[in-house]
Amino acid sequence: xxxxxxxxxxxxxxxxxxxxxxxxxxxxxSEQDCPHLLFYGPSGSGKKTLIMALLKEMFGASAxxxxxxxxxxxxxxxxxxxxxxxxMLASTxxxxxxxxxxxxxxxxxxxxxxxxxxxxxxxxxxxxxxxxVLVLNxxxxxxxxxxxxxRRTMEKYSASCRLILCCNSSSRVTEAVRSRCLNVCVxxxxxxxIIKVLELISKKESLQVPPGFTERIAAQSNRSLRRAVLAFxxxxxxxxxxxxxxxxxxxxxxxxxxxxxxxxMKEQSPKRLFQVRGKIYELLVNCIPPEIILKKLLSELxxxxxxxxxxxxxxxxxxxxxxxxxxxxxxxxxxxxVAKFMSIYKEFLIATFG
Amino acid sequence: MAPLIPSSQPWVEKYRxxxxxxxxxxxxxxxxxxxxxxxxxxxxxxxxxxxxxxxxTTALAIAHQLFGPELYKSRxxxxxxxxxxxxxxxxxxxxxxxxxxVGSGNRQSxxxxxxxxxxxxxxxxxxxxxxxxxxRRTMETYSKVTRFFFIxxxxxxxxxxxxxxxxxxxFKPLPExxxxxxxxxxxxxxxxxxxxxxxSTLNSISEGDLRRAITYLQSTARLYGSSLSSKDxxxxxxxxxxDTVQTLFxxxxxxxxxxxxxxxxxxIAEGYPVSQMLxxxxxxxxxxxDISDLQxxxxxxxxxxxxxxxxxxxxxxxxxxxxxxxTMRALCDMPQDMKFH
Numbered sequence: 001x002x003x004x005x006x007x008x009x010x011x012x013x014x015x016x017x018x019x020x021x022x023x024x025x026x027x028x029x030s031e032q033d034c035p036h037l038l039f040y041g042p043s044g045s046g047k048k049t050l051i052m053a054l055l056k057e058m059f060g061a062s063a064x065x066x067x068x069x070x071x072x073x074x075x076x077x078x079x080x081x082x083x084x085x086x087x088m089l090a091s092t093x094x095x096x097x098x099x100x101x102x103x104x105x106x107x108x109x110x111x112x113x114x115x116x117x118x119x120x121x122x123x124x125x126x127x128x129x130x131x132x133v134l135v136l137n138x139x140x141x142x143x144x145x146x147x148x149x150x151r152r153t154m155e156k157y158s159a160s161c162r163l164i165l166c167c168n169s170s171s172r173v174t175e176a177v178r179s180r181c182l183n184v185c186v187x188x189x190x191x192x193x194i195i196k197v198l199e200l201i202s203k204k205e206s207l208q209v210p211p212g213f214t215e216r217i218a219a220q221s222n223r224s225l226r227r228a229v230l231a232f233x234x235x236x237x238x239x240x241x242x243x244x245x246x247x248x249x250x251x252x253x254x255x256x257x258x259x260x261x262x263x264x265m266k267e268q269s270p271k272r273l274f275q276v277r278g279k280i281y282e283l284l285v286n287c288i289p290p291e292i293i294l295k296k297l298l299s300e301l302x303x304x305x306x307x308x309x310x311x312x313x314x315x316x317x318x319x320x321x322x323x324x325x326x327x328x329x330x331x332x333x334x335x336x337x338v339a340k341f342m343s344i345y346k347e348f349l350i351a352t353f354g
Numbered sequence: 355m356a357p358l359i360p361s362s363q364p365w366v367e368k369y370r371x372x373x374x375x376x377x378x379x380x381x382x383x384x385x386x387x388x389x390x391x392x393x394x395x396x397x398x399x400x401x402x403x404x405x406x407x408x409x410x411t412t413a414l415a416i417a418h419q420l421f422g423p424e425l426y427k428s429r430x431x432x433x434x435x436x437x438x439x440x441x442x443x444x445x446x447x448x449x450x451x452x453x454x455x456v457g458s459g460n461r462q463s464x465x466x467x468x469x470x471x472x473x474x475x476x477x478x479x480x481x482x483x484x485x486x487x488x489x490r491r492t493m494e495t496y497s498k499v500t501r502f503f504f505i506x507x508x509x510x511x512x513x514x515x516x517x518x519x520x521x522x523x524x525f526k527p528l529p530e531x532x533x534x535x536x537x538x539x540x541x542x543x544x545x546x547x548x549x550x551x552x553x554s555t556l557n558s559i560s561e562g563d564l565r566r567a568i569t570y571l572q573s574t575a576r577l578y579g580s581s582l583s584s585k586d587x588x589x590x591x592x593x594x595x596x597d598t599v600q601t602l603f604x605x606x607x608x609x610x611x612x613x614x615x616x617x618x619x620x621x622i623a624e625g626y627p628v629s630q631m632l633x634x635x636x637x638x639x640x641x642x643x644d645i646s647d648l649q650x651x652x653x654x655x656x657x658x659x660x661x662x663x664x665x666x667x668x669x670x671x672x673x674x675x676x677x678x679x680x681t682m683r684a685l686c687d688m689p690q691d692m693k694f695h
Contacts, residue, residue, distance in 0.1 A: 311611065322668040
């Protein structure tokens with residue numbers, strides 16, 4: 001088992017990073033009832049861990065016995081029927097799904113599928129916990145229509161169903177949905193907290209860690225606990241016992257992106273642009289999200305540029321990322337950014353060095 | 355449906371005024387509507403104003419007071435943004451409902467029961483222009499038996515022909531005293547302990563929106579028990595602390611790109627919503643005296659663009675960085691565009 005899963009806190013009491021939030025959540029569900037919840041925060045900050053621990057707190061161990069279901073839904077939308085296939089994780093008490101998987105048809109998922117599930121209340125002999133929990137991932141990726149439909153569902157079936165929403169950026173969740181939930185902000189763990197967790201793991205695994213090693217991992221992890229733990233395990237696999245100046249391997253794709261960055265710094269020509277296109281395609285077919293590629297590319301470029309150029313490049317990165325969101329084909333926009341960078345940089349070089 | 359557990363009912367619903375005269379701080383509207391109750395006659399109405407000022411409450415209250423619980427179902431049609439309100443619905447559902455004639459009601463029940471029905475269109479500004487256009491003639495044709503209540507936040511998004519057919523009422527944001535008295539009333543009922551400082555914090559974070567204030571109050575009461583401090587309220591509301599805004603602004607002023615980049619990264623890592631950050635930055639920039647008007651204009655222009663991009667779903671970090679870099683250039687009087695010649 002990966003360390004990320006092995007050392008994931010299973011109950012609210014064992015949560016170490018967001019202790020305060022965990023205690024608050026515990027208080028919240030102690031009265032056999034809870035409001036709708038909205039967890040938001042950057043990835044790798046522990047939203048999912050908190051949710052799973054919360055479910056365990058509410059329903060006991062049975063919440064952990066989940067099974068993966070692939071279900072096909074037939075939805076009657078006026079004139080036509082729409083067939084959707086949806087993967088969900090379900091236990092006896094909760095269902096977890098990612099409605100944004102359905103793309104532009106997510107509205108139907110919310111209106112039909114979620115409504116259907118919300119309507120049916122679970123039968124419980126003890127007469128308490130008379131509600132089931134729906135965990136919805138990536139709510140920020142839902143379309144506006146879907147979010148609007150969600151709000152009526154939230155109110156209408158609040159007696160039999162609680163929603164736990166999970167997303168990265170709360171700006172993209174409409175105010176109406178946000179104001180119906182108790183918002184829980186899960187911030188990224190600080191470097192010290194990451195170091196603490198890494199030390200805990202090394203103690204449990206009885207590893208000898210040279211001083212300064214965990215600090216370096218934490219610094220490289222970009223405040224994402226998941227990445228830190230993964231990197232730690234990779235180091236363990238690569239070389240043990242650890243040495244003082246052992247390199248912490250960055251992710252493959254990151255190396256690749258910094259390769260692209262130095263490529264376009266070296267030469268600005270249509271030929272180089274064509275070569276870079278191949279590399280970007282390579283990244284895209286390996287399922288690296290385009291906005292992450294663009295962001296990484298930007299940060300790599302920013303490391304090498306003069307400060308006057310930084311402003312300009314930063315602006316164009318934002319510009320093309322926005323266009324990418326409105327458009328369909330990510331490759332066009334990443335390439336446009338690369339071309340724009342080349343032209344600006346070349347102009348700058350000519351102006352400075354003649 | 356199972357009976358609602360009493361504690362789970364939102365206080366916003368629990369303390370919603372049931373009668374028109376209980377609605378806080380909107381004297382003109384109330385005067386007109388009380389008159390309506392006496393004469394049992396009213397024009398089409400258009401309520402507009404910021405969220406949480408009582409528009410929906412007023413509309414629902416007048417409908418209830420006019421018809422009473424028995425007739426309410428058959429006389430009032432309520433549609434809001436979560437219902438499908440495309441042009442088809444206007445042509446079928448609304449028109450069908452509007453066309454039905456009603457008798458002048460029996461007055462035995464103690465309610466005025468005027469001889470018309472009411473259609474409440476909540477959040478009317480999210481209706482498409484086509485759908486609004488389709489309503490025009492419907493409103494006039496059936497004006498004998500149907501009254502329309504439009505409720506919206508932005509009157510500019512209601513097409514002129516509709517607006518001119520209605521009596522318009524603007525709902526004012528609630529001033530602090532009115533908010534405080536309502537909040538204290540709820541605290542009394544729920545047995546909460548709210549000190550003066552917490553009350554003023556609640557006032558400032560809710561920005562005249564009573565619904566938001568009550569929601570915060572309830573969430574905080576759930577988490578922290580019956581005695582609330584202003585710190586608890588802030589942590590629940592997810593408001594960005596003033597220090598964070600100031601640090602970011604200071605980084606912009608310093609003119610050092612990398613420092614600003616780091617601060618922006620921090621804002622994202624702490625999970626603060628960037629749309630709110632932009633708003634807070636705007637406040638700081640507009641209110642500070644040592645920035646020239648031209649600089650302010652430059653920054654504001656970019657802020658507006660970034661806000662639009664965020665609504666389109668653009669990446670938060672990149673947009674924030676762009677704003678920060680523009681702000682920095684404006685503050686340090688660097689040129690807006692690169693010129694190499």
